[in-house]
Amino acid sequence: MTSTIRPGSVEWMGERLARKEDLRLVTGKGKYLADIIIPGALHAVFVRSEYAHAKILGIDLAEAESLPGVIAIYTGESIKDLINPMPQAIVKPNLSAKYPTFWPLAVGKVTFHGEPVALVIARDKYVAEDASELVLVDYEELPVVLDPEKALSPDSLVVHEKDGTNEIFSMTFTGGETEEEQKLNEKEVNSIFDTAPVVVKERFRTHRTGLTPMEPRGVLCDWNESDGLTAYITTQRPHIDRLALSDILEISAERVRVIAPRDQGGGFGVKAPFYRENIIIAYAAKALSKPVRWIESRYESLMNVGQERDQINELQIAADREGNLLGLRNRGIADNGVGTTGVYWGFVMPFLGAIELPNAYKWPKADISLKVATTNKACLTPSRAFGHFPTRFAVERCIDMVAHKIGIEPSDLRRKNLVDTLPYTSVTNEYYDSGDFLKVWDTLTAKADLANFRKTQSEALKENRYIGIGFGCGVELSGVASELLVPMENQPGYGAATVRLDPRGKVQVFGGDAPGGQGHETTTAQVVASEFGIDPADVVVTTGDTGTTPFGSGSIGARAGSYFVSAVADACRELKEKITRILAYDLEIEARNEHFEFIDGEVIYIGDRSKKSSFLSIVERIIMFPINLPKGEVGGLDATAFFEAPKPMICFNADCCIVEVNIETGDFEILKWITTEDVGNVINPLVVDGQMHGAIVQGISNTVFEEFVYDDQGQQLSADFENYKLATAADVPNIDIHYATTPCPHTPLGTRGIGEGRPSSIPGTLTNAVCDALAPFQIEINELPLRPNSIWEKIQQAKQA
């Protein structure tokens, strides 16, 4: 039995190791949901609403049902007495809100264009699609609610009648719990604004956009009496889906197994909610005692999920003449859509967006509140930069405007007000555990060389070329601590991992989260290899199967680099304790774990390096030959660890970009993008670079190209990629990445998670650069998307004025 150790010692932490999963992914050997075949599976197609708001007068199934090959057709009426409606506690946050009651299929009326109305199940996908065209739904159109501000007015038509209002959620985030405390805070903030020498007050509108995973959603459910329900779901949180399916369908939990396929084509938050489609597919599999599968089309996907960012933020900043920030005031309004999505309900994103509004700046006082309106649109779906893409845009833009008003460099104003002592608790009570914001910032500005840029800029202007520079930054969650996740989503934040050694010296790792391409197999293997002194090739990682993995809340909020790998390291260390206890006994030495080194496939006693064992022999001995053990020991090497830091953790990034605007057309080109990041200790820079590339590209694409569009009847006009435009490689710049790391003191490896937030700093950074280029016209842009057409219009207006 030989191990595949590479020659010489390798420090796997920090190694730019090619991703283990990539060979199969780039050669078409990945196994996605649609690649999982269960013989005899039936195929399901949803009939979806053609209207944004309409009564269902009746559904004629006769013709569809008579089509050969059709097995069953369900409608809201036919299932409403058989399936519990949502919300159930497992998919409901600990936040007071007007939760709509709904079934998997619309009952009585439809509330957005694309809502599931009926489900056709047939022997194959073609028959199912044919039959879905024959389902005749008789609608009576109702007036639509589309404008979030109008939706909140008392005389507005109400989308969910039982609530008597469209205000699904509202909250004040600053100034305490009681009304009295809040009033006092408001008064104090008012007096700051009344006396501040500089006040900027602007309205920021961010459009409806979000994320579009390459693989749309899908569900494949299998039922049999002995095992119960096995549900393959494209999901970021299989363990939550399992509990939700159990509770809603009243199937005892031990009889429900949810499996997120090992390969998923992205998630980005879109696969984090518990969706109504899961329920009806599982129900159908049980009712028919047949496997049933549903694969979402791109058209359905763009109409139903991935829509976020839709907010209005009326933001005010008070400052003194030196550029010290004195106060922040924000009145946020979010367009929630219908709110019929488990776990998030739409408003959880703007809720976190409001909490994260202060960003990395010291605000002595703030008054921040939010109202969220139900409308006849698809429900907001979590999308990377969860809720705070809009609020960061507002703050980062507004800070530039304050700087312009005072007449100082926006980057200087930022530096002056960055949080410089950590830990720090923000004005919205968000805890920033550790890091060095100034180091990250100074690394960025050194690379940007602002003084030199200003010279280049004025030279260029003489040639009628308009170039500009923009800055922005972002404090992001590094994992979501229970302290935040319990109130926000009614779920725990800890990370969990099982590490299992086998008698051949190889390692299996089991995690309950369900990644979608972030590189868990590689980074986890590097952590394990580093702990045990073995090769990452000897480590395999299994995720997403509730039948084999410990409970985890899912692949959300940058949990891998923060919580999951920490649990992996802790489990490895627990096993190392046991290995060294038994090895010391075998070697007849008095030594503890810290006296041993795990390196190059060996476990070596540091006091006398001739006293050692190969990793393989000691592992085999403990698992297979558990005789002559020290007193109290038993054989076997398998450990599960749960990791939770005492307080929430963060990571920090900063961005700078340089653009050139063509003032004839408003077109702009990004000439340079520089980014700096504190991700703590880096496990694999290739993977972290990839996270940054992806996030920045998504941020640019959201800012400039992508937009979900509804017409004045609530019809969705952007349900294909001809109209919902995504950036391609040709549309984005090279990205210049610089690390400015500070090890996180609260994780065993000093790592931080990075997957979550970054796109939030992109819209502000990019728009600031465009406005800087157009400074001769004194143009300030408060609205997204940032398109050449609107930039050109602003230039025209400025020229006329």
Place this chain on the structure above:
Amino acid sequence: MYPAEIKEYHRPDSINQVFEIMAHHDEGESLLLAGGQSSMQAIKSRMLRPQCIIDLQNLQELKTVKVESGTLKIGAMVRYCELAKNSALDKNFTGLKDAATHVGDRQVRNRGTIGGSVCWNYAAACTPTAVLALDGRMHLVSSKGDSRVVKADDFFLGPLDTAKSESDILICVSFEQPETKAGSAYKKWGLVKDALPVVGICAFIKLDTSGLCCEARIAVTGMGLGAQRATAGEAALLSSDGDPKSIEAAIDGICATIDAPTDLSATSDYRYQLIRNLGFEVIQIAFKRASI
């Protein structure tokens, strides 16, 4: 997004075989697949529901580019990627090359064909615009054996509409080599680089022996009507040497004749601005290319 039932799929080797298969079907039942970069989407979304698909990719006779007695003939099944690098288009027909180089994305350019594009004639498409400006001729053969040549001006009837009938097959697109110096250019603007044109313009300029413009053809797309000529603009260029003033006058002419719509991609005013901006560049390049 699964297609309606398709009963037959054929991949014939000759035009005669194509007609034999077509003969077994009523008009409108069979669909000629010439790359499929637009039609497969239409089939999957059930906008098209052909009973029978006749895939033309094995028709070697439609895949050649040749110059025959002063006429450039491009087979209907020549792909964009091949057009983009074919030196037979250099000099006079660079406008078509420009268009082919930026159609769709790399995957589309590797599969899509000139014949597929002109016969589909999408509301905003690069190739028909270039073919119209370059005065292309569509060589059609009908299943009854008749052949005819239709000038681009008569071929493109409107979005998704052409003079090709259900029983026709397009053999090639031809371009007359001008007897004097000529040049052409195409440019488009889209929100993303690989996008359908929000505005696309192609200009063809022919110079007389003294270097003055003796013929100009300008075609525009992106106005919701497919490729359209801008004849008022063309007139302004006659007898000019491509001086900025004449080009400005030509663009005024284009803008006066084109009705630019407002839609999700751009406002009307912005479209006019793009026409001005791209139009100036394209006409200038065409003159420059002609003068070489």
